[in-house]
Amino acid sequence: MTAQILDGKATAAAIKSDLTARVAALKEKGVTPGLGTVLVGDDPGSHKYVAGKHRDCAQVGIASLQRELPATATQEAVEAVVRELNADPACTGYIVQLPLPRGLDENRILELMDPAKDADGLHPTNLGRLVLNEPGPLPCTPYGIIRLLREHGVEINGAEVVVVGRGVTIGRPMPLLLTRRSENATVTQCHTGTRDLAAHLRRADIVVAAAGVPHLVKPEDIKPGAAVLDVGVSRDESGKIVGDVHPGVAEVAAWLSPNPGGVGPMTRAQLLANVVEAAERAAES
Numbered sequence: 001m002t003a004q005i006l007d008g009k010a011t012a013a014a015i016k017s018d019l020t021a022r023v024a025a026l027k028e029k030g031v032t033p034g035l036g037t038v039l040v041g042d043d044p045g046s047h048k049y050v051a052g053k054h055r056d057c058a059q060v061g062i063a064s065l066q067r068e069l070p071a072t073a074t075q076e077a078v079e080a081v082v083r084e085l086n087a088d089p090a091c092t093g094y095i096v097q098l099p100l101p102r103g104l105d106e107n108r109i110l111e112l113m114d115p116a117k118d119a120d121g122l123h124p125t126n127l128g129r130l131v132l133n134e135p136g137p138l139p140c141t142p143y144g145i146i147r148l149l150r151e152h153g154v155e156i157n158g159a160e161v162v163v164v165g166r167g168v169t170i171g172r173p174m175p176l177l178l179t180r181r182s183e184n185a186t187v188t189q190c191h192t193g194t195r196d197l198a199a200h201l202r203r204a205d206i207v208v209a210a211a212g213v214p215h216l217v218k219p220e221d222i223k224p225g226a227a228v229l230d231v232g233v234s235r236d237e238s239g240k241i242v243g244d245v246h247p248g249v250a251e252v253a254a255w256l257s258p259n260p261g262g263v264g265p266m267t268r269a270q271l272l273a274n275v276v277e278a279a280e281r282a283a284e285s
């Protein structure tokens, strides 16, 4: 078996095309959505991701507000930028690019954000809304994964899903989304403390690998016919992405997300969707 591709690039392009029309409609009503980004430090990956987010904004007609601080920025300096974006009417949604340099209190900075402008769905109020099943912005990578699966007709209803990882952007919120009635999956969350990861993986219809451990998920651990999403980003000596999924998995799985070209573009598209939805909500109220 050679797995079919869960094509994030193509799916994200379709989402962006729909968003372009919705942004044009908002502009006709006098509303221009604006995405702010707060980027602290010089991590090359973070710079690349933020640049990609602003390229996407230009494509769909969303205005960009870029705020950059050096790696030496103090907690107070970052908090001042967050307060400034909270108050700026041109900024209808924004994100703080993670991870922040060591020494900064990430949770305190996220808590300071105006939840109505939280484009990532990572503010505690919005994570709480997700737990309570109330409407709000959904975390971009987890919801991007669900949209990618839906778009390719992969059955989520009733599926056994294994999520590997427990980080705040993917691992923690992913099971909350998958177990909503609209998705109806049964989820096992694995992490570095899991005793026998392979035993869990072998039962999974869908695997979301987000541990950041190169080639952690091996072909012999995958149930034939499963869907496998590779969300891990490690780099080899030449800077090339190495995912959490061993390339041999393509011979066992029915569906596989390429990395790059799978979940990454969906994360970016979902961010734009959150910005547009927030602007539409504001325009209606």
Ligand SMILES: Nc1nc2c(c(=O)[nH]1)N[C@@H](CN(C=O)c1ccc(C(=O)N[C@@H](CCC(=O)O)C(=O)O)cc1)CN2
Binding pocket: 048, 049, 052, 095, 096, 097, 098, 099, 120, 140, 141, 169, 241, 259, 260, 261, 262, 263, 264, 265, 267, 268
């Ligand atoms: N505030 C946030 N910080 C981070 C998030 C997040 O959702 N919100 N997620 C990740 C990084 N991330 C978004 O910010 C992200 C990762 C990857 C991509 C992407 O398009 N990747 C490309 C490959 C790019 C490359 O060559 O390096 C792909 O997969 O095709 C976009 C966004 C951590 N931080």
